């Protein structure tokens with residue numbers, strides 16, 4: 051039994067073939083590089099590029115899997131949330147691929163996809179890299195942090211999760227990218243910021259949300275109430291970096307760049323760790339999975355490792371946006387027979403499923 | 405040859421099925437003004453309705469023809485992604501057709517069939533490009549069913565169209581007695597066009613719709629191209645972000 055899935059919610063064009071037992075047979079990711087000069091993903095450009103290569107990516111995914119369309123029994127695609135114009139390219143392609151063969155179709159929620167990355171069976175030593183061949187089974191908590199979303203989910207089954215907390219403004223990966231840009235590191239700059247932070251002192255600046263700030267105390271009542279919540283907020287951090295840079299004498303800003311990067315990174319990581327820790331305590335669950343591009347951050351991984359719980363970090367190509375996770379979710383989610391899915395539409399970030 | 409034709413260049417979604425004997429049936433969704441286009445939600449369903457009505461299976465389709473625009477960007481992408489997905493799944497060839505030419509062709513066929521007598525020899529196809537612009541192209545119907553392009557597709561302010569038409573006439577050395585202007589752009593900018601030698605049919609005339617049957621007819625005659633993956637929208641305009649980056653008015657942009 052074989053699933054073919056497509057994912058195109060942002061700037062990666064992805065297709066994958068996964069068997070119903072969770073064995074990943076291929077996972078093709080084509081990342082767009084056209085957005086760097088704009089300092090962020092441009093939806094119109096992303097949509098154009100998706101359309102140019104989406105069928106080729108599907109072809110590659112089948113080839114890598116040693117499969118043909120004849121073998122595919124279920125087609126899946128990300129329905130939302132994401133950039134609607136980008137989503138519509140993958141969704142329209144997938145619906146057409148399925149309809150022409152009168153196959154069933156599975157519309158998948160992108161965030162459920164990140165959770166379902168943990169249910170994949172990835173052969174060790176495979177070209178995509180992996181941490182283990184066995185799926186990570188519920189119940190567990192899942193921390194998803196990327197450029198598009200930041201949330202903590204309570205996963206009790208294979209087909210859904212309860213949201214314990216989410217970002218009230220920017221996503222964690224967005225905070226990394228914006229900080230990197232302010233420090234003159236280009237876009238996307240998360241990895242560059244991490245490298246710069248390696249030589250810096252994470253306690254040099256007490257940015258909002260950081261343990262250093264908590265240690266110094268002196269916050270208002272509103273912030274204290276927020277500090278008890280499982281929701282995230284990174285907008286204040288971004289502003290704090292902006293003001294710090296503005297107030298530093300020019301000569302110092304350069305000399306202290308690595309301290310700034312380290313302190314800024316620490317504030318993001320502290321914020322994520324603090325809420326993950328709190329959620330584990332409150333639910334009494336001792337298993338934690340992570341997903342999203344920020345899971346590639348070394349400092350976050352190190353700190354997660356210190357939590358003392360059973361930790362599951364999928365391979366990097368399964369943490370960032372990919373279609374194998376969408377196929378994985380499709381195995382457990384809603385499956386519409388032909389022709390019941392022909393009218394499916396995409397939904398944007400902030401919209402709910404229609 | 406059995407051809408499935410699709411067009412999503414305007415807010416309408418249109419599908420048509422042309423059978424081996426040339427008989428063609430069309431199904432369409434024309435949203436009322438202000439209504440959300442149904443490209444993503446209606447297009448595939450329309451195609452399925454036609455197949456079911458004619459008792460034709462997906463696998464019997466021998467060619468897919470798609471209107472490549474110019475038109476609304478997201479609409480074009482939904483139509484072309486759908487057409488490419490079908491072509492990939494069925495292993496059949498995909499050809500693209502200019503939506504402006506299909507619009508003109510539809511008007512001509514309607515005139516020849518006598519359903520509307522207003523179509524003459526000279527046709528101006530105009531699709532609303534929003535932001536005060538239109539996508540337009542002009543054609544001359546030499547023989548029945550055959551259109552020669554006399555003004556290549558452009559994205560332009562509607563007020564500039566009369567001047568472009570005058571220049572086109574000069575180039576071909578013909579004084580055109582009257583133009584028939586069709587399309588949602590012709591309806592919207594009637595005031596700019598309906599002067600002197602340009603005639604715009606009434607708003608409810610079917611001549612204003614891009615016909616998927618015309619896409620089928622043009623697609624059936626088109627030579628098979630470079631494979632379905634080479635079929636892409638005719639955007640006719642660069643993304644705003646690129647224009648902003650280059651500075652508006654700098655270099656060769658914007659197109660006209």
Ligand SMILES: [Zn+2]
Nearest residue numbers: 160196198371
């Ligand atoms: Zn994601």
